[in-house]
Structure formats: structure tokens, C-alpha cells
Amino acid sequence: MSANLFLEAVGELGDRYYEEAARYGRGRAARRWGRWAAAACLAVAAAAAFAVLPSLSERLPAGFDGNGSLTAPEIGIGVDRVFLNDIAGDSDAARRWYDPALYDRVVWGREEITGYYGKELTPAYIPQGLVASPQNGTAVAIADKSGSVVADTVWLGFYSGYYEDGSPKLGEEVAACKGISVRVSKLGLFGDCCYLLPESEIKTSDIGGTAVTFGYCATPYGPYDPETHEPAGHYDMYIAEFEWGGIGYQIVAEQMELEELVKVVSSIVCEEGAGNR
Numbered sequence: 001m002s003a004n005l006f007l008e009a010v011g012e013l014g015d016r017y018y019e020e021a022a023r024y025g026r027g028r029a030a031r032r033w034g035r036w037a038a039a040a041c042l043a044v045a046a047a048a049a050f051a052v053l054p055s056l057s058e059r060l061p062a063g064f065d066g067n068g069s070l071t072a073p074e075i076g077i078g079v080d081r082v083f084l085n086d087i088a089g090d091s092d093a094a095r096r097w098y099d100p101a102l103y104d105r106v107v108w109g110r111e112e113i114t115g116y117y118g119k120e121l122t123p124a125y126i127p128q129g130l131v132a133s134p135q136n137g138t139a140v141a142i143a144d145k146s147g148s149v150v151a152d153t154v155w156l157g158f159y160s161g162y163y164e165d166g167s168p169k170l171g172e173e174v175a176a177c178k179g180i181s182v183r184v185s186k187l188g189l190f191g192d193c194c195y196l197l198p199e200s201e202i203k204t205s206d207i208g209g210t211a212v213t214f215g216y217c218a219t220p221y222g223p224y225d226p227e228t229h230e231p232a233g234h235y236d237m238y239i240a241e242f243e244w245g246g247i248g249y250q251i252v253a254e255q256m257e258l259e260e261l262v263k264v265v266s267s268i269v270c271e272e273g274a275g276n277r
Helices: 015-030 032-052 110-117 258-269
Strands: 057-061 074-078 084-091 103-108 139-144 149-151 154-159 179-185 192-195 205-207 210-221 233-244 247-254
Touching: 103 110, 179 258, 205 258, 210 258, 233 258, 247 258
Parallel strands: 084 210
Antiparallel strands: 057 074, 084 192, 103 139, 139 149, 154 179, 179 247, 205 210, 210 233, 233 247
16 A cells, blocks of 8 residues: 555444443343343444444544654544454463473564564554553564474553553553553464354454454453452453454454554554554
8 A cells, every 4th residue: 555545444433332332241241141132232233333424534643653642644544334243351372382392482572573574563553641561572482493483472562551560550440451452473373362153143344455353342340349259340342353464463452442443453454554653
């Protein structure tokens, strides 16, 4: 895509539909038996939203600076249709054990990561108020004794704050992280994302010509009641999974609006934004 072409992907989502999604999500968390019905209702609500909304667009500057702000030139973002698939949550799959007699751990720095993936992995758009993790730019890959990489997953974090050990801070009002994490892999070794609908019924959304699977879960947070074991509340967690440029992406957004996640995805699949950092 040339620097003069703009990505038409997604844009403004009505507040009413966010509220409806949140209510469906909380109902799912409180009534496990109702998750499948809620998933169908949520998809209908999302479809209805985009059926009645006109094609809108907003101008977002492309390019990324160290503060998470965007700079010119601009990326055009339009409205299409986003389908939300109900998920049980996001949990890392058990890490595979690699026999050190057969495999080596290889520590990658920023140059090695960029060289392997052929690009800078930081999305062109980062929501305001989020800070890059101090651990970004490093990764541990696994290679066999011939030097061939067999595990290549790289994690990037962008959260509202961090503890001294580099882990994301929990909020004061909501005891959970706020921000996004980006996992990338050429080999497809991601954590499990459990969709509640059968695989044949999972819907994808077209973002700039790329098929993106969006998931939603109302996630509980503590403290938990010592007698009833009920959580203090629930927060929104969205997940986007897609492949672009031979790289698989999984992006998790916690306590963020769906629109922000969609903008992050759009900035990745827009080659113009990726090439102007």
C-alpha cells in the first residue's frame, strides 16, 4: 500500500452498543448457562450497530513516538462490520519443554527480533495513556542444534503503569491491568483462546482486507468475597487474532474500549502506518 492510500477499516462504535455488550458480558459471567445465548445476542447487537451507522471516518496521524503519540502523515479509518465472538478467557497454554540436549535458548535483542520478523513490531497506533513495557525489545527463542528456530513468540506490552519488576500495575479501583499486550509469531505458537461457539460458527471481521477474529469476555477481578467467592466486579477484555505479512498476531485489550483495539489492529494491517515509524 502506498503512502497516499488510506486503510478503510473501522471507526466509531456507538456508546449504546458498548453498554449492551457490557451488560451481556456481565450476564454471562453471572450465569454460565446463558453464555451461548448471550454470544448470539451480542453478535446481533454488533451487526445492528453497523447496519444503522453511516460510513464515518476520522483522521488519525500515523507513526509512533516514544510517548505513544502519533505523528503525520495520517491514516484514514472508516467503519465496517465487527463481529464479537464470546470467549471463556485468555490463558497461556502450558509451555512446551525443550530438551537442552536437543535445543538451545536464544536471547534476542531488538535487532535480532527486527531481523527475524523483517519489521518493527510496535503497532503504529498505541492508545493514549499507555506506556511501553521495559521488557519490550527482548525475547527468548528456541532453536534446534542446527540453528533452526522452533519457537519464536515475542510479547510486547503497553499498559498504564508498571511495578519495579516490570510487570503491569493493577488499578486501584479495579484490581486488574489496563492496557494491551501483543503476541506475534511466524510459527503460530500462541496461548489458548477458548471460543464458546463451535469453530464453524466463529465469525471474522474484515479489517482493511484482513480477516480478524474478535473475542469478548467479561473478566472477574478481586477481592473475592470469602463466603460467596463472588468477585468484586468484572471488566471488559477483548482479543483480536489475525495473520498479516506472514506473521500471526494475538492482541489482548484489558479495560480498553473495543474501538481502541480496532484502531491498533488497523494500524498494523495498514502498511502505510507500519512503514512510517
